[in-house]
Amino acid sequence: MKKTRRRALGQHYLHNRGVLDKIVRAVDPRKDELVIEVGPGRGALTFPLAEKAGRVVAVEKDSRLIPGLRDKAPANLVLLEADVLRVSFREVLKSHPEFSPPVKLAGNLPYSISSPLLFKVLEEKELFNRCVFLLQKEVAQRVCANSGSKQYAPLSILIQMHFEAKILFTVSPASFSPPPRVDSALIRLEKREHPLFLLPDEEAFGAFLQSAFSHRRKTLWNNLLAAGFNRAALENAFRQAGLDPKVRAESLPIDRLIRLHLFTVVKK
Numbered sequence: 725m726k727k728t729r730r731r732a733l734g735q736h737y738l739h740n741r742g743v744l745d746k747i748v749r750a751v752d753p754r755k756d757e758l759v760i761e762v763g764p765g766r767g768a769l770t771f772p773l774a775e776k777a778g779r780v781v782a783v784e785k786d787s788r789l790i791p792g793l794r795d796k797a798p799a800n801l802v803l804l805e806a807d808v809l810r811v812s813f814r815e816v817l818k819s820h821p822e823f824s825p826p827v828k829l830a831g832n833l834p835y836s837i838s839s840p841l842l843f844k845v846l847e848e849k850e851l852f853n854r855c856v857f858l859l860q861k862e863v864a865q866r867v868c869a870n871s872g873s874k875q876y877a878p879l880s881i882l883i884q885m886h887f888e889a890k891i892l893f894t895v896s897p898a899s900f901s902p903p904p905r906v907d908s909a910l911i912r913l914e915k916r917e918h919p920l921f922l923l924p925d926e927e928a929f930g931a932f933l934q935s936a937f938s939h940r941r942k943t944l945w946n947n948l949l950a951a952g953f954n955r956a957a958l959e960n961a962f963r964q965a966g967l968d969p970k971v972r973a974e975s976l977p978i979d980r981l982i983r984l985h986l987f988t989v990v991k992k
Contacts, residue, residue: 735786737765738832738858740899744769750892750912751830751856753777758823760816762808762831762841762857767793769832774801779823781816783808809840813848826853826915838863842879845913849886855913864891864909871977878933881978885920887913921982932985936973944976944984945969953988961987 738744747769753759753776764770764782766789774780774797781802784790790805797803804816817825829852833841838859845855859867862875868889869875883889892910897903923929935951936944944967948958962969965984973981 735763735765735834736832736900736902736904738768738895738899739901740895743895743899744772746893747830747856747858747910748772748776750910751828751854753780753828758817758820758827760813760827760829762829762833764793764803765789765832767796769830770801771796771798773830774798779820781820783811783816809837809844813844813851817851825851827851828854828856830856832858835860835863839879842867842883846882846886849915852913853915855887856910857913858895858908858910860904861894861907861909864911867911867913872975874974876974878930878937881933881981882926882930883913884978885926887915889913920978923982929982929985932988933973933981936981940972940974942972943970944973945971947973948988957988 751759751773753773755776755778757777758779758781759773759777761770761773761780761782764784770780770782770793777800779800779802781804782793783804783806784793785805785807787805790803793801793803802820804811813829817823817827829845838857842857845852857864865875866877866879867883868891869877869880880889890912892912895908895910897905897907900908935953936947938947938951942950945958945962949955961984964987965980967976967980967984976984
């Protein structure tokens with residue numbers, strides 16, 4: 725069966741006014757601030773944000789929604805018809821020089837773009853002081869997970885290096901039209917004044933994490949060996965880091981993963 729455009733874009737419109745009010749309070753837009761909204765849809769969150777913010781730049785991919793938004797748009801609402809994953813947030817801010825970064829980013833995110841957008845936020849992290857996203861509960865738990873949990877993953881670690889991540893509340897499917905099949909959750913990412921750890925090459929650490937978590941049922945040792953890390957280098961790194969080769973990646977807090985990474989620098 726051919727998908728409708730709405731289903732293809734993963735659009736579930738939030739209509740619960742109480743939930744929308746709580747999201748606005750979580751964003752806390754102010755008259756001297758710029759807020760970028762991802763996927764305004766029909767404007768249920770957009771217009772309340774615009775009432776309180778200095779300016780809202782709403783990035784919408786679905787061209788069919790633009791006329792309805794434009795008809796109701798206040799003077800401080802700027803509509804940008806684009807795929808947010810292809811948008812340079814830096815260029816967006818250059819178009820609004822009266823608002824200096826960092827700024828706020830918010831949105832009700834379709835599942836299909838949640839992880840890619842979060843990684844995009846990491847690429848331009850210095851531009852944002854607060855991000856507020858409504859996500860599938862599963863993704864929200866992954867972002868905010870700590871070591872020892874099944875949800876703990878590279879995304880958890882990389883986000884938490886730079887942001888304090890917190891689930892504020894969950895949202896039932898009945899709050900959306902059409903209702904999704906799963907619960908959602910609102911997360912707030914508050915930019916840290918300084919990252920938890922300073923790394924010489926964070927991109928290399930991200931690649932290391934992808935290898936470390938590649939097969940969750942396997943040990944960290946076996947995952948790194950399969951990824952091409954030199955056996956002798958691994959033996960030395962595990963010894964210096966004080967790690968049992970049978971340990972799994974999800975059991976290690978961020979500092980111990982970083983310590984191992986810094987010792988594990990030789991590949992075949």
